[in-house]
Amino acid sequence: MKSPWLVHSIFLLQLCLLAIWDWELATADELPAQRSAGCQSKCGNVDIPYPFGIGDQCAIHHGFDINCKAVDGTERPFKGPFEVTKISVADAKAWMKMNISWRCYGQTDTRNMREYMLMQNFINTPFRFSETDNKIFVLGCYTTGYMTTLSYVLGCFSTCYSEREPPRNGSCSGAGCCKVDLPKDQVYFKAFFNEYYNTTVGCSYIVVMEEKKFSYKTTYAHSTTFWDDYKGQVPVVMNWTIRPYSCKDAKKNTNSYACVSNNSVCVDDGIDGSHSQAYRCKCLDGYDGNPYVKGDDGCKDINECERIADPCWASGGTCQNRPGSFECLCPQGEQMVNGTCKENQKSKSSSSWMIPVIVASVGGVVLVIVMACAYLIRERRSLQLIKQRYFRQHGETELQEATDMFNDKRVLGHGGHGTVYKGLLKDNTEVAVKRCMTIDEQHKKEFGKEMLILSQINHKNIVKLFGCCLEVEVPMLVYEFIPHGTLFQLIHGNHGRQISLATRMQIAHQSAEALAYLHSCASPPILHGDVKSSNILIDSDYAAKVSDFGASILAPTDESQFVTLVQGTCGYLDPEYMQTCQLTDKSDVYSFGVVLLELLTRKKPLNLEGPEHEKSLALRFISVAKEGKLEEILDDQIMNDENMDVLEEVADLAKQCLEMSGENRPSMKEVSERLDRSRKVMSQPWAQQNIEEMESLLGESSMASSEVLNTGNLSIEKAAAKGLEWGR
The missing domain is CATH 2.10.25 (Laminin)
Structure with a gap:
């Protein structure tokens, strides 16, 4: 394994040196102002716009030379071995067909397909792969495929059957198919399959191709259907630029400057992932045409009329x-x-314009009144529909029977505005019944608000509302029953029993997903207002369920709607909220940061009996984090060398959540995504078993590289330690 990779690395270095040499030679040439007379403008059905040309004499320079040749009796344009299907000057893109890398296991058909590994090389050309249009796709059952570039290793693992989602047509989420983002400015790809993790019965494939042209079929994993559908070649989008100069440097040499149209402008663009610059040309706003051509054929004025x-x-x-x-x-x-x-009103008297102004004012008042009435009617109807859906007028007797007349032995806990009992309905369904602790109007309103908020929510990690009984003396809400109690009880009340880091990460990620859903997906957005470990329930599979929305509010639309009464739980309260009395989504982020600390340290948010510097968990954590003594506060059950990378990442995330200023905290969506990435890093068996293999594959020079790419799938800096990411 070492020798081929060493040869490959030397080959790449030679290609890089040749690329630099070729580009430097190209810059010495003078650029023609436009295409010479007699040059073809089409090859078959494909337009060949300048700066491209069929032959060196017709292109701006040899990098844009297109070869027009006959294939099966039809003329087709080619750039090197790749067929060109479309060229856009305005977007600086070219569409090409490229081969598929594949490996088949056993004789799959009469062609007896075995293996083909491609190498796509555009090092000494003006082209690079478009990171916005293309993706790397890996197809197959239990297939690990990856591609090497000049700087990175990119790939993913495609399972055969995912517990979350089986393979299905049109979906590339890890089951039968996975995909990876491309880094910017890549000019070279070489494909590989990891033979230790490819157990496909059928064929495995890896391609770089245009994302919107790909649609997964379940037959791709067990046959040559993918190869047949695309006839062995897939569409790829390539970006192109004119010269390896910045616009500033290019303008110094008028003989080689390409933006020759009077109404054109130069645009800087990076190339090859380095700090050098390249440029392209575009027409100014209000103009359309070809910025690389002088005179009437260049950028022309658009007649908007x-x-x-x-x-x-x-x-x-x-x-x-x-x-x-x-x-x-x-x-x-x-x-x-x-x-x-x-x-023009200058010559008219004041009386001539007063009448229409008065009429318009009266009309405006009438319109406002009509709109207000319509809004109130709609809101009343909406409330009535919700009450019809959830209200059970004669349910009080059934709930009394289900809870054994609200027996104290059935008490599960106490929420913000009531006591929660375990109940068993007549159909043997287990439920949780929340009963208002008092009968004043304020608590009835809080119960009603919680019912209205939960009626808008449908998320697997938020406790479900089964029904309500509001128009009785003591209002009640009926929820699904969650068997394992609260996260607070799991962390602080299980008498030191082991809780794995994987379980803690699952609970943290699922809770963050639920809160991100409330902030970003609910309409209108919902602020929980009392995020804490005792408001996160744990089911039989240790899945998290966010509960207790008595303190929640719909996101305010103006300052007059901000909460003016401080509510929540000491130890979790946002210090910024304590100062301004304005509840925001970043208040929930701060409280969730405290929950993360509980999971990391297994300590309570407040310890009033401890020393002064240890009473607040958040303040103590921030103090030890600044001093670089994180190990003093982490839970011994999860603190080991294998887990330290993940623990440090989660601790850093918690630190950001606990920023004093809400503007400096991440959103719940960002928190959820970062926890998801940390979980995926933990779940990579390939990384734990193949560290030595990756080190030999990448080589010491790659491991020592300071360049890091983090696309959410793989970073070259941690490739040997983390492995390739599972398909997403």
Whole structure:
């Protein structure tokens, strides 16, 4: 394994040196101002716009030379071995067909396909793979595929059957198919399969291709269907630039500067992932055409007035085209006022304009009243529909029977506004019944608010509301029963029993997902307001369920709606909220940061009996983190060399959640994504079993590289330690 990779590394170095040499030679040439007379502008059905050309004499330089040759009786354009299907000057992109890398196991058909590994090399060309249009796809059952570039190793693991989601048509989420983002400015890819983790019966594939042209089929994992569907070649989008210069440097040499149209502009663009620059040209706003061509064939003025939709129609004016823009001219006697042509009022007396102003004012008042009435009617109807859906007028007797007349032995806990009992309905369904502790109107309103909020939520990690009984003396809410109690009890009340880091990470990620859903996906967004470990329930599979929405509010739309009464739980309260009394989504982030500390340290948020510097868990954590003594506070059950990378990442995330200023804290969506990445790093068996193999594959020079790519799948710096990411 070492020798081929060493040869490969030397080969890459030679290619890099040749690439630099070729580009430098190219810059010495003078660029033609436009295509020479007699040059072809099409090859078959494909337009070949300048700076491209068929032959060196017709292209801006040899890097844009296109070979037009006959294939099966039809002319087709090629750049090297790759067929070109489309070229765009405006987007600086070219579409090409490229081969598929595959490995088949056993004789799959009469062709007896075995193995083909591709290498795509654009080092000495103006092209690079578009990171926004392309993805790396790996297809197959139990298939580990990856590609090497000049700087990175990129790949993923495709399972055969995922517990979360089986393979299905149109989905590439890890089961039968996985995908990886491309880094910016890549010019070289070589494909590999890891034979130790490829147990496909059928064929495995790895390709770089245009994402929107790919659609997964379940037959791809067991046959040659993928190869057949695309006839052995897939579409790939390539970016291109003119020279390895920045615009500033390119303009110094007028003989080689390519943006020759009078109405063009130079645009800087990176290349090959290095700090050097390249550039391309584009037409100015209001112009269209080819910025690489002088004279009338270059960037031409767009006549906006000839468009199907008249741009001056709304203003009542007449469209007049201008170079690069247009103007709306008002009829004689009128002038443009706030984008609309209006009659000149200077010569009219005050009485002539007072009447329409009064009429407009009265009309506006009437319109506001009508809209307000319509809004109130709609809200009343909406509330009635919710009550019809959840209200069970005669359910009080059934709930009394289910809870044994609210027997104290059935008490599960106490929420923000009531006591929670375990109940058993007549159909043997276990439920949790929350009963208001008092009967004043304020607590009834809080119960009603919790019911309205939960009626809008549908998420697997948020406790489900089965029904309610509000129009009785003591209102009640009925939830699904969660058997393992609260996270607080699991952490602090299980008498030191082992809780693995994997279980803690699962609970943290699922809780963060639920809160991110409330902040980002609920409409309108919901702020929980009382995030703490005792409001996170744990089911039989140790899955998290966020509960207790008595303190929650719908996200305020203006300052008049901000909460003015401080509520929540000591130890979890956002210090910024304590100062401003304004509950925001970043208040929930702070509270969740305290929950993360509980999972990491197995300590309570407040320890009033301890020394002064240990009373607040958050303050103590921040102190030891600053001193670099994190091991003094972490739970001994999970603190070992194998876990330290993940523990440090989660601790750093908790530190960011606990920032004093809400603006400096991450969003719950960002918190959820980072915890998800940390979980995936923990779940890589390949990383734990193949460290020595990866070190030999990548070589010492790769391991020592300071360049790091983190696409959410793989970083070259930690490739040997972390391995390839599971398919997402």
